[in-house]
Amino acid sequence: MPSRTLPPPPPPEEIRAWPDREALLSDRAGAMGELSRLSIGLSRLLLLWLTVAGFAAGWGLVGAALQTFTEPLDPFYVLFGVIFLGVGLAFMVPTGIVIGFGIRHDGQVRERLRQWSSLDRDPARDARYRSPGESLCWFVPSFLLCAVGLWLCFAVPAGAKQGQERYAEVILLMGMGFILWLTGLLGIAKAVSHYRWAVRLVAVVPARVGGGAHR
Numbered sequence: 001m002p003s004r005t006l007p008p009p010p011p012p013e014e015i016r017a018w019p020d021r022e023a024l025l026s027d028r029a030g031a032m033g034e035l036s037r038l039s040i041g042l043s044r045l046l047l048l049w050l051t052v053a054g055f056a057a058g059w060g061l062v063g064a065a066l067q068t069f070t071e072p073l074d075p076f077y078v079l080f081g082v083i084f085l086g087v088g089l090a091f092m093v094p095t096g097i098v099i100g101f102g103i104r105h106d107g108q109v110r111e112r113l114r115q116w117s118s119l120d121r122d123p124a125r126d127a128r129y130r131s132p133g134e135s136l137c138w139f140v141p142s143f144l145l146c147a148v149g150l151w152l153c154f155a156v157p158a159g160a161k162q163g164q165e166r167y168a169e170v171i172l173l174m175g176m177g178f179i180l181w182l183t184g185l186l187g188i189a190k191a192v193s194h195y196r197w198a199v200r201l202v203a204v205v206p207a208r209v210g211g212g213a214h215r
Contacts, residue, residue: 006035006038006108006109006112007030007031007034007035007112007116008031009112009115009116010027010028010031010115010116010119021120024119024120025120025122025125028116028117028119028120028122029122029125031112031116032113032116032117032126032129033129035109035112035113035116036113036129036131036194038109039106039109039110039113039190039194040131040134040135040138040190040191040194041134042134042137045137045138045141045187047102048099048102048183048186048187049183051095051098051099051102052095052099052179052183054091054095055091055092055095055096055099055179056176056179056180057091058087058088058089058090058091058092058093058095059088059092059172059175059176059179060088060172060176061084061085061087061088061091062084062085062088062089062092063088063168063169063171063172063175064084064088064172065080065081065082065083065084065085065088066081066168066171066172067168067169067172068080068081068084069081069168070167070168103186106190110193110197113197114197117197117201121201123201123202123203126198126201126202127201127202129197129198129201130195130198130199130202131194131195131198132195135191135194135195136191138187138188138190138191138194139187139188139191139192141184141187142183142184142185142186142187142188142191143184143188144184145180145181145183145184145187146180146181146184146185146188147184148177148180149176149177149178149179149180149181149182149183149184150177150181151177152173152174152176152177152180153174153177153178153181156170156173156174156177157170157174
């Protein structure tokens with residue numbers, strides 16, 4: 001789910017030419033601020049939910065197609081089933097590709113953040129990257145999605161009674177549960193990994209014996 005071009009990585013060590021440490025810290029702060037927004041910004045959360053909603057809608061249509069195929073053989077049921085299946089796949093395939101690219105994009109953002117943050121330490125200004133509000137906005141709804149998804153995955157098949165529940169309906173609800181669980185897991189992983197990275201930025205590092213220059 002890429003939304004914009006990433007800031008470039010820092011130049012290789014052998015060709016770095018910042019005039020002083022303040023210039024380095026200024027470039028570092030600019031790149032890290034943009035990368036942090038691309039990583040944990042609320043627009044990214046909304047984009048994730050919209051994309052997953054499209055994927056879930058496609059799965060719902062595929063589930064509807066499966067239910068039509070379980071009906072007594074009838075040309076109209078078969079026709080509607082094929083239409084639902086085609087439209088459902090038309091939703092699922094592109095949104096699934098977008099989700100895959102989004103996961104890859106997030107990995108690139110994390111790597112760029114690691115590269116820029118490793119250039120130097122600036123705990124006073126780096127404290128803003130903790131973003132506790134954004135992290136909570138990612139974590140709390142994602143946790144609820146995980147809980148609902150797991151409940152659907154386990155409670156639906158456990159409570160299904162033979163002759164009263166169709167297999168297609170059980171498969172549909174379990175699939176929805178898996179989609180919710182996976183979406184919540186992605187959100188939780190992002191919130192936790194970003195917060196841990198930000199906490200390490202401002203952690204106190206023991207002073208070097210004899211002094212040492214900043215890289």
